Amino acid sequence: MNIHLIAVGDKMPRWVQEGYREYAQRMPSECSLKLAEISARHRGKNADIARITRDEGKHMLAAIPRGSRVIALEVKGCEWSTEDLARQLENWMAGGQDVSLLVGGPEGLAPECREQADQLWSLSPLTLPHPLVRIVVAEQLYRAWSILQNHPYHRA
Numbered sequence: 001m002n003i004h005l006i007a008v009g010d011k012m013p014r015w016v017q018e019g020y021r022e023y024a025q026r027m028p029s030e031c032s033l034k035l036a037e038i039s040a041r042h043r044g045k046n047a048d049i050a051r052i053t054r055d056e057g058k059h060m061l062a063a064i065p066r067g068s069r070v071i072a073l074e075v076k077g078c079e080w081s082t083e084d085l086a087r088q089l090e091n092w093m094a095g096g097q098d099v100s101l102l103v104g105g106p107e108g109l110a111p112e113c114r115e116q117a118d119q120l121w122s123l124s125p126l127t128l129p130h131p132l133v134r135i136v137v138a139e140q141l142y143r144a145w146s147i148l149q150n151h152p153y154h155r156a
Helices: 014-024 049-063 082-095 111-116 130-148
Strands: 002-008 032-038 069-079 099-103 119-122
Touching: 002 049, 002 130, 014 032, 014 130, 032 049, 032 130, 049 111, 069 111, 082 130, 099 130
Parallel strands: 002 032, 002 099, 069 099, 069 119
Antiparallel strands: none
16 A cells, blocks of 8 residues: 655655655655655735635645546644544455655645545644645654554654
């Protein structure tokens, strides 16, 4: 199974790239984490934010591999503890299909992305900067995997 992290933004600072890569490379081959970056559209002074968000959403939906289970990261989604995420990961792996995690840009996800999702997942009721979400998701997926493997990384 592959986990596809499909995220808006392709010019991330080095600390974001390194943080994401640190955890993505720890994931085993049977549960690999792959990043697909969607170019963020220019947001000028009088930008049509609704149109920009829809356009980014279309590109995100086009990046979802066929047959993939779609999980949209959305503030109004279900909040999972780390143990809940481990159970989700276990179910995803048992299901045998790839999983696509959608992370929107500064204004969030396009409505079409939320509608396409099989599940909505909220990392927190806090608003997190979308670059940081990549690192948090990668770390939490690695932590969830470590729980399933009885690996000592998770010490709660």
